[in-house]
Amino acid sequence: MKNTDFVVRFAGEGGQGFLSAAIGFASANTKAGYHAQTFATFPSQITGGPTWMQTRISIDPVLSRGDEVDVLVVFNEYAYETHKNEVKENGFILYDSDQLNIEPSEKVLGIAFEKLAKTTGNARAANMVMMGALAELVGVNLSVLEDFVKERWGDTSRYGEQIVPQNIAALKLGSNEVQDRGFKLAEIEPAKPLNTSQIFLNGNEAISLGAYSAGVEFYVGYPISPATTILIWMEKNLVEKNKFVHQVSSEIEAITAIIGASYGGKKSMTATAGPGFSLMSEGLGLAWMAEIPIVVVDVQRGGPATGLPTKTEQSDLLSSITPAHGDVSLPVVAPGTVEECFYATIEAFNWAEKYQGPVILLSEHGLAERQQNIPKPDINSLKIENRIINQSTDNYYRYESQGISPMPIPGSPGPYVANASEHDKMGDTTHLPERHIEMTERRFKKLEILKDSKYEYINSKSEIILMPWGGSKGPGFEAFEKLQEKNIDIGWAYTMFLNPLPEKLLIELQSKKLVIVPELNYLGQFSSLLRSQGVNAKSITQYTGLPFKVQYLVDQITELSSKR
């Protein structure tokens, strides 16, 4: 029988160069029509430290990182000891015998990657020996990697003429070595034909592209893991006439600067994480109060305070909705896949411009650092919302009426004071009780227009619904499919739009016996939000800094649903 998917884990010391090999291996397979997803976890130090990356290749779209490892590639003793128990029973361990020695068995095979590479005349082709060995092990046709090498170095590298044949020779050496010794996992099924062209990228790149597609004109930010790569993307790609991008001096400056730019009529965004998001609280309150559209990306990382900068968690949901003091309820859009990172960013901009206020795009480390192939977005089919701008010249009042009112832009008619203090219709400060009532209600009523968003709803007749959010969607859905195979009666609900929730979906959920929410935090934040809205929800929590494993979810859900 052939395999439909397999998981390779690479583990060693940061800086050993195997991370690019892992991504390269994934990328090469996507070129051959396979689906790939990488998952990485890094220590916080700059170089060195125990690092590993996992690549899952499949003939179908990859939903999760994969619970167990088919092939473990290790580059030092520590990596071997740490990861050996996660290898499947019929899996293999491939080790770099230049670096360490393990007792050989029918499961374990050592290859001197660099020594073999040297025989091609290029010691730096060690990764290629490793990839060649891997391809043979997992049954990927070597031509997949050969094509990748040709494309990668053939045209672009000055030394392509030399490097390409050396690398191809290295691939063969690795592959032959494995073949000679007779190691082999099952062959992988051929890739299925794809009807859309694919792009291969990580979540932060998808967010950046989404923002660009939505028409972002102003971006400032402050470096912080795992959001920094969005700043870097913007610094590279948003330097254009009539746009502006800058690294500013703090998250406090970032949030208030994007508010200033949006007040001036520009689509504005910043991205941050953890402590940076905390620093933005006051500014988010200002944008809510003064009714200024902005998009703030929070790429969640682990823990309060400085926390776990390089691990994943879903623990900022409640603080995204109410990051600031006082009565606020910020709209939150949370993508669950790399593909959704792109579309959620556009939705976040659309929401911000439509309801005229701050929107939180709640991503997470697990999405930011994941490389995945997704269908290339069709730009022409996107719906982009733009701000309604005041054109009226006579006595126009910015904050008049209950509902959305056109925004005056400096330089054009309708001057007002954008005011963070409670204010009257023209934006002047007031303390009258009736005005505070009127304006508070005005701000909350604007959320009504955001309640008709899209959601997924499968097997809706079931009394028990599985409803993960954000990056737990992938493992959640895989678990859902497994439960269905086991004939467990369970439904599926999912939406990126966490606040406000799609109204129709909320009504549905309120009628269910139980809604099970897998989420990566201690408090059970989404289920508590659902309970506060009349849904009987219960969380499956995890706070390890790592994403869910599918089998864990299957077990937990089975137990929760049978208790009832």
Next chain:
Amino acid sequence: MAEKNNPEYDFKWCPGCGDFGVKKALEAAIKKKTIETEEPILNNVVIAGIGCSGNMVHLLEGEQPYGFHGLHGRTLPVAMGLKSSRPDLNVIVVAGDGDFLSIGAEHIAPQAKRNLDVCVVIMDNAVYGLTKGQSSPTSEEGMITSSTPYGKTEQGFDPLAYYLSLGISFVASGLSSKIKDLSELIYEGMIHPGFSIVHVQSPCTEYNNTYEILKGSPKKGIEPLAKPIDESHNPNDLKQAMEIVDTSNIPLGILYQSKVQPTLTQRFEDLTNKSKQKDIESLLKSYSV
């Protein structure tokens, strides 16, 4: 919108508050700018801090500019966002000494190094007016305030020396009661291409009435603390400006002006000339499998 008449707005400055004079000076400076440049008043934006001083933005009389009344200490970042994305606007910041030099101090140096083209008018009363009389960075050491009942235990902060040390490209010092001079300083600050600060002594009659010390009293034989800068001073000479700040109490006039530094807008324009124009299709293509 013409004249503003808002019966609901309930904030008033105390009688004799220095901020009245600053308001008149600012109104006149904006008016002069709109006449000289023939640009509409709608191209002016006043970004206010939180404090008695920040209420300026609601109290301006006559034709109304745009206004922004945000958070305590955050005028400069708002101004930075606005000006860098809308270089066509005339952006003016008004704030108190506490707002600008205490909670907002972290924002001054970065704008100085970027030479953000906005004009900042600081109303310094050496006290927190709105929160009813606590000490501020510019309060003298030993000063008795509600939060320093036994005397302030920090040295008084010298803002002018600080601005000069940061290389801010236009630094002026004014007195709220000298409305005409002040208006001229603000006007000069607004048309200066770069970061300009007009630091105004604007006494708080309620918690720190310094009129007499600043203006002096011949009757009581008190020498004025605030005196015009000698006409021989060359404002392009930074060393001389620093000497003046060192040797005099409150010098009045333009201390320093440098027109050679490029503004943030110019710096960014230089970048756009270097970078290639992108489009979404080519960006997406760069990720093709």
